[in-house]
Amino acid sequence: MKDNVKQLAGILKMIKNKEVFHVQIPSKNKLVFNQVVPYLFLYQQFLSPDPMLAELVKSEPAYFKVRDPQMNVSEWIAPILNKLVEEFGACLIIEAWASDPAQEEDILIHIARKNVQSIAQYLGRQLTTEESISKVEILTDSKTNATQSLSPSSIQLDNLNTNIFYIGLEVKPKYLLGIDQQILPIDLRHFREAISRSLSKTFFEFIRIHTLSKPTAFKISQPKKMLPLAWEIDQKLARESQRFDFLLLITPTNSYDAWQQFKKGNYRKTPVFHYRPMPIDPDIIKRNLYNLHIEDLFDPSMAYLFRDKRKELDQMMTMLSERGKEGFLLGSMQVFGTVNEKLLEKAQAILTITTTNREVRTKEEDIVYAEEFAKLAQEELDYLNSQDPNFGTTVRLRDDIYGVMVNQGVLNISKQYSLPRNRVKALIQHEVGTHIVTYYNGKQQPFSLFRLGVPGYEKLQEGLAVLAEYLVGGLTNNRLRILAGRVIAVHHMQQGNSFIDTFSLLVDKYQFLHETAFQMTMRVYRSGGLTKDALYLSGLIELTNYIKSGREVALLTMGKIREDYIPIVEELTLKGVLKSPILTPRYLTAPYKDALLNLKKHNGIFQMIQ
Numbered sequence: 039m040k041d042n043v044k045q046l047a048g049i050l051k052m053i054k055n056k057e058v059f060h061v062q063i064p065s066k067n068k069l070v071f072n073q074v075v076p077y078l079f080l081y082q083q084f085l086s087p088d089p090m091l092a093e094l095v096k097s098e099p100a101y102f103k104v105r106d107p108q109m110n111v112s113e114w115i116a117p118i119l120n121k122l123v124e125e126f127g128a129c130l131i132i133e134a135w136a137s138d139p140a141q142e143e144d145i146l147i148h149i150a151r152k153n154v155q156s157i158a159q160y161l162g163r164q165l166t167t168e169e170s171i172s173k174v175e176i177l178t179d180s181k182t183n184a185t186q187s188l189s190p191s192s193i194q195l196d197n198l199n200t201n202i203f204y205i206g207l208e209v210k211p212k213y214l215l216g217i218d219q220q221i222l223p224i225d226l227r228h229f230r231e232a233i234s235r236s237l238s239k240t241f242f243e244f245i246r247i248h249t250l251s252k253p254t255a256f257k258i259s260q261p262k263k264m265l266p267l268a269w270e271i272d273q274k275l276a277r278e279s280q281r282f283d284f285l286l287l288i289t290p291t292n293s294y295d296a297w298q299q300f301k302k303g304n305y306r307k308t309p310v311f312h313y314r315p316m317p318i319d320p321d322i323i324k325r326n327l328y329n330l331h332i333e334d335l336f337d338p339s340m341a342y343l344f345r346d347k348r349k350e351l352d353q354m355m356t357m358l359s360e361r362g363k364e365g366f367l368l369g370s371m372q373v374f375g376t377v378n379e380k381l382l383e384k385a386q387a388i389l390t391i392t393t394t395n396r397e398v399r400t401k402e403e404d405i406v407y408a409e410e411f412a413k414l415a416q417e418e419l420d421y422l423n424s425q426d427p428n429f430g431t432t433v434r435l436r437d438d439i440y441g442v443m444v445n446q447g448v449l450n451i452s453k454q455y456s457l458p459r460n461r462v463k464a465l466i467q468h469e470v471g472t473h474i475v476t477y478y479n480g481k482q483q484p485f486s487l488f489r490l491g492v493p494g495y496e497k498l499q500e501g502l503a504v505l506a507e508y509l510v511g512g513l514t515n516n517r518l519r520i521l522a523g524r525v526i527a528v529h530h531m532q533q534g535n536s537f538i539d540t541f542s543l544l545v546d547k548y549q550f551l552h553e554t555a556f557q558m559t560m561r562v563y564r565s566g567g568l569t570k571d572a573l574y575l576s577g578l579i580e581l582t583n584y585i586k587s588g589r590e591v592a593l594l595t596m597g598k599i600r601e602d603y604i605p606i607v608e609e610l611t612l613k614g615v616l617k618s619p620i621l622t623p624r625y626l627t628a629p630y631k632d633a634l635l636n637l638k639k640h641n642g643i644f645q646m647i648q
Contacts, residue, residue: 045216046114050121053196054331058445062113066105073099074128076249077241079117079134080104082111090213090226097336099241119202127250128201130157137208145233147176148206158205161240168232170225178612191323203248209233212280231338235609242612268340268485271330275347278326278484280319284354288361288565289313292354305545305552308537311564313361318354327351339606340615343487350493366566367531374496374570379528381576385525388575389548392515392522404459408435408451414462415449418470418624424480426620431476445474447489464512471623472595474505480597481620488597490614495598496570501577502594509633511624520558522579523550524571527562537563586638592626595619 045061049069052059063069079098079366080162081091084107089637095101102118104111115131122129137146138374145165149158158176163176211219213226217507245251298466300309327348335341350373357369377385412433423429433449442465443450449469457465476499480489491499502515504521523544530540544555561571585591596619599607610616624630 042113043403047119053121053185054625055117064106067109068103068105069101069114069118070103071100074125075099075241076129076245076251078102078115078129078131078247079237080111080115080131081134088136088209088211089221090208090211090230091134091136093226093336094230094233095231097338108539120199123199123201128203128244128248130205130244130248132205132207134207134209136231136497137210139211139214141208141210142208143173144171144173144212144407145173146208147174148179148208148636149181150175150204151200152178153189153200154205156381157203158246160243161205161236164239166235170228170232173454201248203244204390207233208483227333231341234336234338237615238609249273267331267335268337268344271332271335271344272485272487274326274330275344275351275492278323278351279347279486279490281323284358287314287316287358288366288568290560293557293560296560297553300556301552305541306538313562313565316358316361320359324352324355338445340485341601341611343485343492343606346493347487352584359497361565363566367569370567370569371532373494374568374573375576376532376569377525377572381525381528381572381579384579385522385529385575388518388522389526392519405456406459406462408453408455411455411457411462411465412449412451415451415466418466419449419474421624422470422475424620425622426478429621431478432475442469444469444477445475449474460514461517462514463510464507464517467506467510467623467625468503468513471625472499472506475619475621475623476502476595476598479519479595479621483597483616484619488599489594491598492600492603494600497573497577498581498594499577499598499601500574501579501581502591504578506625507583510631513623519548519550520554521575523548523558524562525554525575526570527558528569530647532569533569579624582637585634588638591620591634592619595621596625 042064045063049061053071053074058071058073058224060068060070077098077100077280079095079101081095081101082104083092095103102111110474119129127422147158147162149155155176155178162174163172163174188648213222213229214220215222291314292312296309296311330344330348332348333339333342335344353369353373357373360366360369375403381603412435415433419429419431419433427522431447431449433451435453436450439455441452441455452522477489493602504513507517527540527544527546530543535543540562541555541559544550544558545552550558558571562568580601581594589604593607594601596616607616609616
């Protein structure tokens with residue numbers, strides 16, 4: 039007994055000093071505060087053995103896992119909760135247990151005090167937004183029968199401070215099948231992650247409304263120390279991602295020669311493309327990917343990020359295995375998507391209402407060549423460097439590439455490159471203001487995938503880059519026509535048409551120059567069929583709708599992300615895992631940001647055509 043009193047006193051002292059601790063209470067029971075917070079998750083395993091709850095408890099910032107049936111839970115938990123109230127003004131305790139399988143609701147939320155109702159309703163709303171949870175109900179029980187109706191717990195609510203908010207979760211074990219209670223692992227994982235996400239949001243909402251603290255006070259201050267498995271998985275995913283350059287491996291090495299032969303043959307013979315040797319074994323990379331123990335991560339947001347990236351890398355490996363075959367196109371549809379009717383109609387409308395501009399360059403035309411373009415791009419890099427002295431990237435003039443490309447945050451320019459002066463500002467904001475800025479901002483994040491690119495990031499990334507062109511006044515009719523033409527080409531390829539058929543469609547119906555049409559068709563038919571080029575226009579349309587809804591554009595520059603990751607990004611930022619963008623591109627500052635306000639006032643994309 040004296041030992042218990044001494045250990046409890048030590049626990050209360052650690053709470054007061056805000057010390058992280060993991061303690062065993064009389065051997066079988068575990069009390070964990072990964073961070074001292076006004077929150078405690080209670081799971082009495084001996085009364086309600088359940089595989090999902092046994093995993094869920096580990097994902098909580100503070101929890102009490104009770105295995106000993108002889109333990110007096112109230113004797114330990116009441117002083118701890120009162121201490122949390124003393125430190126924070128209020129605290130939330132959530133207890134979970136498995137229901138009878140006959141329970142109709144997926145989750146019953148039990149409360150015994152009216153002051154808990156608002157936070158219970160908030161939790162209920164969060165739970166019902168999850169796909170794996172269909173029915174949630176809140177039950178209010180009286181204090182007199184609380185210990186019977188709320189849970190099998192021995193907690194006496196009458197003895198607790200009124201600023202202690204108790205919620206009981208009675209969870210239907212829908213992840214167990216049949217009389218023998220066979221575990222359905224995917225259902226269990228989805229259910230656990232859904233509850234964990236909802237509890238996390240409720241925790242921060244509770245802090246905001248009911249405590250003296252701010253949610254930002256409970257950020258994870260040392261993610262490396264707190265999440266060693268997450269760091270290990272991130273590093274290994276990054277290593278596998280960097281073993282190959284996907285676009286380089288699927289892009290022809292003889293594009294110029296193929297064009298010359300195609301033109302010489304009067305555009306009647308399908309060109310033959312050559313590709314770089316494959317420097318990797320896709321099967322080995324796949325094996326390495328599935329040796330990662332992502333299932334052992336208990337933070338649902340991080341587990342989702344890594345699982346999603348692994349799936350994308352797996353699909354890319356399948357595509358590389360099928361390079362030059364029919365299976366490549368099927369893989370491309372999985373990774374980069376397809377052209378739906380709505381996007382096709384938008385592309386056709388753009389090509390219909392924009393004028394065909396067959397400008398031919400003359401000696402008098404103002405052309406910017408590689409060296410001057412590199413100098414102007416360097417000025418933009420200097421502008422970004424003034425925001426963060428550690429920025430430190432540069433421009434490289436090279437003779438082994440065509441055009442312009444960003445690789446690992448460096449702008450590479452072909453020594454033979456040239457472009458009209460009226461396209462310079464737009465291209466710099468596309469390449470430097472978007473691709474380099476998001477790479478550098480992503481590099482400041484704790485996880486590599488935010489600089490390498492989360493799965494499906496290309497759509498938002500290219501949409502943002504084209505938006506940058508528009509904001510600085512450089513989204514010309516010709517440029518927009520090319521983006522729309524790429525959608526037409528992808529759709530035509532999806533319908534089973536040949537290279538020659540698609541090339542002829544672009545030239546004859548949509549009046550593209552022969553060389554432009556060849557480049558567009560080559561990009562779409564390379565390696566067996568790549569649907570990625572449809573993302574530029576679809577990303578731009580999606581982004582304009584995002585802006586018109588009043589959402590923040592600057593957030594999209596924090597790394598190479600996609601739009602449906604934004605709730606996860608916001609959650610991990612609130613937790614302190616992710617950082618706000620360090621660099622702000624020029625196109626989001628005055629006077630260009632005024633164009634964003636104008637965009638919000640119009641409907642559709644056509645108002646962007648100048």
